[in-house]
Structure formats: structure tokens, C-alpha cells
Amino acid sequence: MVCLGNICRSPLAEGVLRQRLSEAGLDGKVEVDSAGTSNYHIGEAPDKRSVANAHKHSVDISSLRARQFTAGDFEQFDEIFVMDSENLGNVLRLATSDAHRQKTDLLLNQSSPGSNRAVPDPYFGGEEGFEKVFHLVNEACTAIADRLTTQLR
Numbered sequence: 326m327v328c329l330g331n332i333c334r335s336p337l338a339e340g341v342l343r344q345r346l347s348e349a350g351l352d353g354k355v356e357v358d359s360a361g362t363s364n365y366h367i368g369e370a371p372d373k374r375s376v377a378n379a380h381k382h383s384v385d386i387s388s389l390r391a392r393q394f395t396a397g398d399f400e401q402f403d404e405i406f407v408m409d410s411e412n413l414g415n416v417l418r419l420a421t422s423d424a425h426r427q428k429t430d431l432l433l434n435q436s437s438p439g440s441n442r443a444v445p446d447p448y449f450g451g452e453e454g455f456e457k458v459f460h461l462v463n464e465a466c467t468a469i470a471d472r473l474t475t476q477l478r
């Protein structure tokens with residue numbers, strides 16, 4: 326899961342996907358991680374507003390720490406989900422093969438295939454922006470968990 330800072334959207338997406346996979350009985354079968362395309366917040370905990378919103382939805386992301394996306398992530402992970410087109414561009418600039426490009430997509434294409442919708446950046450707004458992020462991310466993560474339940478059966 327990739328956004329700009331790895332403190333608002335992508336840690337929430339990481340936490341929600343972990344939760345949905347756990348509920349699907351896929352604990353320990355899938356490696357989930359998140360990163361930011363920027364170096365702005367490396368080592369920091371998620372934004373307080375993201376932690377609070379996750380908690381409200383029974384997801385604990387308080388122990389996550391921000392890191393920067395690296396080209397090595399293309400080797401480490403089978404699927405890379407990005408929150409918006411600007412960060413998708415940032416990620417794809419680090420790709421060095423068609424395989425890297427093919428495993429990378431906007432997150433919301435998991436819940437709305439082909440829509441190319443963005444998870445909007447909530448950083449400069451209020452709590453309602455975080456709630457909107459949760460619902461968008463939750464739909465996509467539920468779709469991913471449903472798909473992996475079939476694929477990994």
C-alpha cells in the first residue's frame with residue numbers, strides 16, 4: 326500500500342487489509358506492508374487522525390512506522406496498490422521492467438475495476454476526510470481479501 330507520506334492513507338490501508346485477511350482466515354498467508362513515495366515522515370507513527378479513525382473501526386495501526394518506497398519493493402511484493410495517480414507516477418518511475426509495471430495499480434481499481442479513482446489526500450483537511458478514506462480503503466481491502474480467499478484456497 327503506497328501513498329505520499331505513509332502516515333495517513335497507506336497505513337490505514339495496511340491495517341484494514343490485515344484485519345480483513347485475518348477475518349478471512351488468511352492470517353500469516355499474506356505479507357502486507359505500506360510505504361510512502363516521499364521521505365517526509367520516515368520513522369514516524371501514523372498521523373493521530375488516522376490512528377483515531379482506524380481505532381473507531383476496530384483497527385490498530387498505532388505501532389506502524391513510516392518508510393519510503395524503494396525499487397526493492399517490486400521484488401519483495403506481488404501486488405503494489407497506490408492511492409492516487411501522482412504517487413502511481415512516482416512509483417512507476419522506479420520500475421525497471423514490465424513485470425514491475427504490471428503488478429502496480431491504483432488501489433480503488435480493486436473495488437471499482439477500471440475506474441482509476443483516487444483515495445483523496447486527507448492530510449490538510451478535517452476528520453471527515455479520514456472517514457471518507459476509511460470507507461474507500463475498506464471497500465478495496467474487502468475486495469482484495471475476497472479475491473485472495475479464492476486464489477489461495
Ligand code: 4NP
Binds near residue numbers: 330333361365
Ligand atoms: P499520506 O498523507 O500521503 O496519505 O500519508 C500525507 C502526509 C503528509 C503530507 C502529505 C500527505 N505532507 O505533505 O507532509
